[in-house]
Amino acid sequence: MSTEPPSPTSAPIEQVSSVVIRFAGDSGDGVQLTGNQFTKTSALVGNDISTLPDFPAEIRAPAGTLFGVSGFQLQFGATEIRTPGDTPDVLVAFNPAALKVNIDRLRKGGLVIVNTAAFSTRNLQKAGYESNPLEDDTLSAWQLVKVDITKMTREALKDAPIKTKDKDRAKNLFALGMVYFLYDRPLDHTVNWLEGKFSKKPDIAAANVKALKTGYYYAETAEVFRSTYSVPEAPIKAGTYRNVTGNLATAMGLVAAAQVADINLFLGSYPITPASDLLHALANMRAHGVRTLQAEDEIAAVCSAIGASYAGNLGVCSTSGPGLALKGEAMGLALMVELPMVVVDVQRGGPSTGLPTKTEQSDLLIALYGRNGESPLPVIAARSPADCFDAAYEAVRITIKYRTPVLLLTDGYLANGSEPWRIPDPASLPGIDPNFLTEPEGFQPYARDPETLARPWVKPGTPHMEHRVGGLEKDDLTGNVSYDPVNHHKMCGLRRDKVLRIQNDMPPLEVVGEQSGDLLLIGWGGTHGAITTAVESARAAGKSVSSVHLRHLHPLHPDLGDLIRRFDKVLVPELNFGQLLKVLRAEYLVDAHGLHKMAGQPFTVTELEQAIEATLYGEA
Amino acid sequence: MSEEAVQLTRKDLTSDQEVRWCPGCGDYAILKGVQNALAGLGIPREQMVVVSGIGCAARFPYYMETYGFHSIHGRSPAVATGVKMANPDLHVWLVGGDGDMMSIGGNHLIHILRRNLDVTILLFNNRIYGLTKGQFSPTSGLGVLTKSSPMGSIDPAFDPIGLALGAGGTFVARTVDLWGKHLEATVAAAHAHKGTALIEILQNCIIFNDGTFDPAVGKKARDENSIELVHGEPLVFGTDRNKGIRLNGTRLEVVELGDGVSEDDLMRHDAHDDSAIVPHLMATMQYPDFPVPTGIFRQVDRPTYEQSMEEQVHMAQLRSEGKKPDLGALFNQGDTWVVS
Ligand code: SF4
Numbered sequence: 010m011s012t013e014p015p016s017p018t019s020a021p022i023e024q025v026s027s028v029v030i031r032f033a034g035d036s037g038d039g040v041q042l043t044g045n046q047f048t049k050t051s052a053l054v055g056n057d058i059s060t061l062p063d064f065p066a067e068i069r070a071p072a073g074t075l076f077g078v079s080g081f082q083l084q085f086g087a088t089e090i091r092t093p094g095d096t097p098d099v100l101v102a103f104n105p106a107a108l109k110v111n112i113d114r115l116r117k118g119g120l121v122i123v124n125t126a127a128f129s130t131r132n133l134q135k136a137g138y139e140s141n142p143l144e145d146d147t148l149s150a151w152q153l154v155k156v157d158i159t160k161m162t163r164e165a166l167k168d169a170p171i172k173t174k175d176k177d178r179a180k181n182l183f184a185l186g187m188v189y190f191l192y193d194r195p196l197d198h199t200v201n202w203l204e205g206k207f208s209k210k211p212d213i214a215a216a217n218v219k220a221l222k223t224g225y226y227y228a229e230t231a232e233v234f235r236s237t238y239s240v241p242e243a244p245i246k247a248g249t250y251r252n253v254t255g256n257l258a259t260a261m262g263l264v265a266a267a268q269v270a271d272i273n274l275f276l277g278s279y280p281i282t283p284a285s286d287l288l289h290a291l292a293n294m295r296a297h298g299v300r301t302l303q304a305e306d307e308i309a310a311v312c313s314a315i316g317a318s319y320a321g322n323l324g325v326c327s328t329s330g331p332g333l334a335l336k337g338e339a340m341g342l343a344l345m346v347e348l349p350m351v352v353v354d355v356q357r358g359g360p361s362t363g364l365p366t367k368t369e370q371s372d373l374l375i376a377l378y379g380r381n382g383e384s385p386l387p388v389i390a391a392r393s394p395a396d397c398f399d400a401a402y403e404a405v406r407i408t409i410k411y412r413t414p415v416l417l418l419t420d421g422y423l424a425n426g427s428e429p430w431r432i433p434d435p436a437s438l439p440g441i442d443p444n445f446l447t448e449p450e451g452f453q454p455y456a457r458d459p460e461t462l463a464r465p466w467v468k469p470g471t472p473h474m475e476h477r478v479g480g481l482e483k484d485d486l487t488g489n490v491s492y493d494p495v496n497h498h499k500m501c502g503l504r505r506d507k508v509l510r511i512q513n514d515m516p517p518l519e520v521v522g523e524q525s526g527d528l529l530l531i532g533w534g535g536t537h538g539a540i541t542t543a544v545e546s547a548r549a550a551g552k553s554v555s556s557v558h559l560r561h562l563h564p565l566h567p568d569l570g571d572l573i574r575r576f577d578k579v580l581v582p583e584l585n586f587g588q589l590l591k592v593l594r595a596e597y598l599v600d601a602h603g604l605h606k607m608a609g610q611p612f613t614v615t616e617l618e619q620a621i622e623a624t625l626y627g628e629a
Numbered sequence: 630m631s632e633e634a635v636q637l638t639r640k641d642l643t644s645d646q647e648v649r650w651c652p653g654c655g656d657y658a659i660l661k662g663v664q665n666a667l668a669g670l671g672i673p674r675e676q677m678v679v680v681s682g683i684g685c686a687a688r689f690p691y692y693m694e695t696y697g698f699h700s701i702h703g704r705s706p707a708v709a710t711g712v713k714m715a716n717p718d719l720h721v722w723l724v725g726g727d728g729d730m731m732s733i734g735g736n737h738l739i740h741i742l743r744r745n746l747d748v749t750i751l752l753f754n755n756r757i758y759g760l761t762k763g764q765f766s767p768t769s770g771l772g773v774l775t776k777s778s779p780m781g782s783i784d785p786a787f788d789p790i791g792l793a794l795g796a797g798g799t800f801v802a803r804t805v806d807l808w809g810k811h812l813e814a815t816v817a818a819a820h821a822h823k824g825t826a827l828i829e830i831l832q833n834c835i836i837f838n839d840g841t842f843d844p845a846v847g848k849k850a851r852d853e854n855s856i857e858l859v860h861g862e863p864l865v866f867g868t869d870r871n872k873g874i875r876l877n878g879t880r881l882e883v884v885e886l887g888d889g890v891s892e893d894d895l896m897r898h899d900a901h902d903d904s905a906i907v908p909h910l911m912a913t914m915q916y917p918d919f920p921v922p923t924g925i926f927r928q929v930d931r932p933t934y935e936q937s938m939e940e941q942v943h944m945a946q947l948r949s950e951g952k953k954p955d956l957g958a959l960f961n962q963g964d965t966w967v968v969s
Contacts, residue, residue: 049964052964052966053964053966055968198964245968246968247968247969248967248968249961249965249966249967249968250965250966250967250968251960251961251962251963251964251965251966252963252964261959261960264956264959265956265959265960268953268956269956273715275711275714275715277707277711294959295941295942295944295945295946296942296945296946296948296949296953296954297953297954297956297959298942298953300714300715300938300942302710302711302714304707304710304740305736305737305740306736308704308707308737309704309706309707309710309736309737309740310707312700312701312704312707312708312711312737313707313708313710313711313714314711315700315708315711316680316698316707316708316709316710316711316712316713316715317711317712317714317715318711318715319698319708319711319712319715320678320711320712320713320715320716320719321715321716322711322715322716324711324715338701339701339704342700342701346698432957432960432961432965433960434957435955435956435957435960438956468716469675469676469678469696469712469716469719470675470676470696470716470718470719471675472673472675473675474675475674475675475677475694475695475696475697476696476697477644477646477690477691477693477696477697477698477699478697478698478699479690479691479697479698479699479700480683480699480700480701481699489646490646490691
């Protein structure tokens with residue numbers, strides 16, 4: 010059977026530079042699958058792309074309820090795409106609840122595709138609709154496309170030798186086929202994927218392919234859409250690409266760095282949303298020497314990573330806010346024994362259990378300060394899903410070079426979001442040398458490298474270098490237990506200074522826009538795409554605005570203070586109540602202002618554009 | 630890794646650090662016994678790692694001329710798990726007290742036993758918190774008067790042996806701080822066992838709980854009030870070897886030998902049976918109703934955790950000839966596309 014789409018129809022084709030689509034329905038509607046397929050197909054035709062899945066906290070919330078709505082939003086385009094988009098152009102709603110939850114975000118005039126079969130009285134009630142919005146003027150601001158997807162899918166599959174339940178499950182592919190037609194996408198990728206996925210169940214594969222094609226042909230022949238659109242290829246740097254989520258990119262960055270350093274990676278982890286996919290990804294990388302321990306709790310996870318590093322592996326743990334809170338004491342131990350370890354905190358909404366499936370940047374202060382005693386640790390943050398690879402690699406470089414645990418902050422938005430990743434040539438990755446000490450002559454466990462202040466890493470098993478480490482204060486050089494007051498002051502200072510030395514090998518700050526001007530935005534983490542997009546649009550409108558996005562949260566970049574002083578105003582947008590803001594004000598005595606959002610959702614570009622206006626021209 | 634048998638002495642395993650336990654503490658005798666036992670194992674000391682948590686006992690690594698890690702309260706099983714998984718060739722001992730191992734670290738203790746990592750746990754049970762100056766511990770038991778239980782403790786006691794057996798421990802034994810030869814033999818047997826070995830060492834805290842075990846295992850009482858468990862042997866005890874333990878229904882009872890009761894009527898110890906029923910029964914014997922059982926309660930073979938992990942890594946590397954595949958293979962998994 011040919012997978013070629015039919016020849017173009019008579020409907021007019023408009024060219025657009027970017028589009029935002031949101032698929033929404035019950036957890037069981039296959040919304041994530043549909044979104045992922047559209048993403049991959051769009052990447053394969055050369056668009057740039059950014060995605061954001063939006064899960065309910067419940068695994069299978071009761072069908073048809075508002076809180077059970079699962080969503081998948083993506084933006085694809087012919088230009089550089091940095092965010093999943095503020096306002097969808099198209100909403101595909103599989104039931105009334107999905108319509109209700111998402112309709113207000115849809116651009117006025119945008120397209121709503123609904124499955125009319127799902128708009129039963131009962132489903133309308135569950136969604137809190139008093140009358141059927143498809144039949145009154147509720148949706149008059151949008152273009153409504155009503156399709157009985159369930160009926161047409163059943164009809165298309167009436168001869169398929171599979172159960173009715175399985176036929177009904179193919180309705181998301183019917184909808185996907187329609188949207189493929191709308192945006193002039195080829196079907197081959199999804200057809201191949203279905204045939205691979207259901208290779209053991211060819212009847213199911215064939216039925217799903219049929220549903221996909223029927224949706225496509227239906228949209229074409231029934232002239233469902235007033236026009237169709239084409240989105241040309243984006244000017245993307247040459248190379249081989251694949252789509253990655255932040256969690257997968259983090260896992261690959263850690264493994265790559267360990268392999269370059271020629272040591273094994275050990276992960277101690279306790280399942281926690283939204284970090285569990287890191288555990289899953291790494292458990293799948295045994296061939297690369299990865300040992301994973303699904304520990305009995307968060308504390309065991311971090312302690313096992315410390316033990317593994319002590320024995321010469323790269324100890325890693327992955328967690329989210331509540332887990333990070335439990336790891337505080339052990340992280341203090343790791344910094345006291347001055348061994349490498351990477352702790353990945355995939356931030357989620359807090360405090361306490363908070364909003365497990367939603368994103369936030371509110372763990373910065375616990376990352377910087379959440380341990381007893383004077384306990385400085387390097388903290389770095391990733392800015393986009395693909396950047397998680399580089400951030401993880403940098404975390405490993407620092408932890409090994411400076412013999413200090415490193416905290417890597419990502420967040421739920423980055424972890425689950427995806428974008429194309431330009432696959433690096435392994436040979437081009439910077440070298441990392443664990444530099445194990447094996448020479449007993451003159452060995453002192455706490456003697457330091459004069460450049461980095463790092464102490465030697467000696468693997469147990471190395472002859473004639475037996476020594477003891479632990480959480481009690483160490484005597485400088487010998488590492489013996491010491492209660493001496495002068496020594497304690499000195500050691501606290503050495504641990505602080507060692508971390509500050511990381512400033513010596515930071516690459517120059519990357520500034521979007523001029524190096525001086527009216528307003529500087531300072532961001533960190535997953536807000537990069539929205540901030541950069543907003544700053545570029547303000548600059549295009551002639552405003553004197555620049556931005557800098559921080560990779561290193563501790564120590565801060567040595568040039569940051571000077572940069573700040575070259576601007577009249579400073580705005581720090583964060584998904585918290587001003588945590589970096591506090592640090593910057595304390596560090597640089599700068600009258601910076603914050604933009605705060607605590608909604609479990611990323612910033613929209615519009616929100617940032619408005620904040621730029623307000624900061625430049627005073628609160629109106 | 631091939632290891633040439635090395636002959637060490639106790640002195641080779643003694644570090645230059647001054648021992649800081651209270652004079653007369655049972656820990657001194659344990660240190661000596663463990664050093665003697667380890668010196669006789671024929672393994673080089675750089676292959677030895679001693680991991681501890683927090684407490685009086687947890688200072689142990691500082692006094693051993695081996696690799697040592699004095700970690701944080703309760704977490705030595707977790708730290709040791711990382712050490713052993715990272716390098717299965719190392720020989721690892723864990724040292725901790727009853728508070729460290731069974732209170733704050735209780736969760737880690739049961740899980741290391743469940744996983745059967747090949748390490749030895751030396752659990753010093755003195756039934757009191759020493760380093761924090763005399764509060765009741767999870768092994769103190771009801772009614773005990775301490776600073777934090779001025780009207781008597783209302784916390785029932787944990788039995789370390791029963792707990793270890795319940796967690797699936799594959800080697801569970803009990804010895805006593807002052808029983809030099811017995812302690813050394815038990816430590817050696819534990820090391821020979823492939824899997825997690827837990828030894829409860831009854832230890833005297835001379836400052837806060839002096840003589841707590843003396844009525845059962847002290848010099849004068851030992852023969853009369855303790856019973857050595859030997860696999861396959863009948864349970865005979867007493868200074869004159871004239872008493873025994875008999876199974877009556879589901880309960881044990883103390884009987885006098887003679888007068889129609891012979892050794893054939895006595896319960897026989899079975900440390901190797903797959904089910905842990907007999908070891909569990911042995912663990913129910915508490916002084917003064919019964920003699921205190923010592924020796925090896927249970928020893929069964931199970932795959933060790935780290936070997937199971939190594940097998941998975943080996944399987945995963947079959948296609949890449951036992952080496953890590955090129956990173957390019959990892960990066961290029963899934964759908965890729967080329968932009969030119
Ligand atoms: S307090 Fe007790 S257990 Fe601790 S060192 Fe002193 S005698 Fe030993």
